[in-house]
Amino acid sequence: AKDAGGNRYELADPDSDARAIDRHSLTNRLPAALERDEFFLEYQPLIRMSDGHVDGAEALVRWKHPVHGLLGPDRFIPLAEHTGLIVPLGRWVMEQAVRQACAWHEERNNAGKKKGRAKGKGKDASEGDRRPLRVNVNLSPRQLHHPDLVPDTVAVLEAAGMAPSSLCLEVTESALIGADEDELKPLRQLAELGVEIALDDFGTGYSNLANLRRLPATTLKLDRSFTRGLQQHPADPADVTFVEGIVTLAHALGLAVTVEGVETEHQASKLRDLGCDTAQGWYYARPGPPSSFQQGFAVLP
Numbered sequence: 001a002k003d004a005g006g007n008r009y010e011l012a013d014p015d016s017d018a019r020a021i022d023r024h025s026l027t028n029r030l031p032a033a034l035e036r037d038e039f040f041l042e043y044q045p046l047i048r049m050s051d052g053h054v055d056g057a058e059a060l061v062r063w064k065h066p067v068h069g070l071l072g073p074d075r076f077i078p079l080a081e082h083t084g085l086i087v088p089l090g091r092w093v094m095e096q097a098v099r100q101a102c103a104w105h106e107e108r109n110n111a112g113k114k115k116g117r118a119k120g121k122g123k124d125a126s127e128g129d130r131r132p133l134r135v136n137v138n139l140s141p142r143q144l145h146h147p148d149l150v151p152d153t154v155a156v157l158e159a160a161g162m163a164p165s166s167l168c169l170e171v172t173e174s175a176l177i178g179a180d181e182d183e184l185k186p187l188r189q190l191a192e193l194g195v196e197i198a199l200d201d202f203g204t205g206y207s208n209l210a211n212l213r214r215l216p217a218t219t220l221k222l223d224r225s226f227t228r229g230l231q232q233h234p235a236d237p238a239d240v241t242f243v244e245g246i247v248t249l250a251h252a253l254g255l256a257v258t259v260e261g262v263e264t265e266h267q268a269s270k271l272r273d274l275g276c277d278t279a280q281g282w283y284y285a286r287p288g289p290p291s292s293f294q295q296g297f298a299v300l301p
């Protein structure tokens with residue numbers, strides 16, 4: 001099921017009847033899968049474009065299905081969202097990811113001590129690298145509207161002793177479209193506690209600027225479809241203009257910009273020149289096990 005190219009778990013299944021049956025059996029299996037620990041997380045680094053350092057990582061869930069093998073989230077997250085299992089699954093993801101971030105933090109601190117680096121009290125450039133790695137966790141719409149989101153998140157952070165600012169919750173722009181003040185309240189509360197909020201797949205959801213202004217977001221994650229045109233040499237001028245405009249707007253609103261789907265060096269340097277703050281993509285690293293970060297706190301290519 002897993003092709004040789006890496007992290008693409010999608011099973012080729014052109015037969016839609018087989019697909020429907022598959023969906024049904026996958027759906028039925030979800031609760032047991034959670035109980036039997038069949039889910040696991042991979043992590044993909046987020047790179048600070050100014051200096052190439054790893055700023056954090058996005059947690060991406062996978063399912064080790066006993067019959068179908070490794071399944072990517074596109075196969076089962078929509079099913080879990082539909083049945084509501086996404087709530088306990090999402091909580092599990094957050095718990096795992098926060099624990100992992102704490103483990104990395106400790107590792108890095110220990111590595112720092114070994115090097116005999118003095119623990120600075122200021123916040124100069126080198127102090128920036130002592131900061132805990134941030135971990136990004138995807139939230140589905142159902143989780144967003146669940147009454148336990150805030151208490152669950154606070155409980156997970158407290159149990160791990162992690163600063164709220166080391167957690168970034170990724171919410172798709174489309175999940176927030178049309179949300180009224182009441183529906184935004186939980187996110188706003190989390191943001192006030194210091195949790196970072198990223199608008200995922202930004203640019204695909206038709207949100208207007210007025211909407212953007214009232215969302216409690218701290219980061220825009222520009223969808224892959226907008227960075228694709230920058231792979232070409234020379235880059236597609238329309239895409240350059242678009243990214244430039246988004247970066248200007250985001251920075252004017254006090255938001256950071258993360259770009260997804262960075263696959264080539266050309267794309268990376270172009271996006272850096274355009275002022276993007278953070279990048280994620282195969283050019284830097286594919287999603288991988290937590291161990292791929294053990295030496296990965298330093299500069300990547």
Ligand code: C2E
Pocket residue numbers: 007044059060061072073074077090093138139140170200201260261262263280281282283287
């Ligand atoms: P997303 O949040 O937009 O995550 C980024 C996706 O792009 C990931 O796919 C990642 O592997 C892929 N990707 C990263 N770099 C590159 C690149 O350079 N080129 C290309 N072509 N792709 C790249 P993945 O892991 O299959 O996840 C798919 C989607 O599933 C995610 O999209 C997210 O919406 C959802 N998802 C994953 N984990 C979770 C989770 O724990 N909870 C929820 N609710 N959704 C999740």
Ligand code: CA
Pocket residue numbers: 058138170200
């Ligand atoms: Ca995401």
Ligand code: CA
Pocket residue numbers: 200201221223260
């Ligand atoms: Ca995304």
Ligand code: CA
Pocket residue numbers: 201
């Ligand atoms: Ca996506």
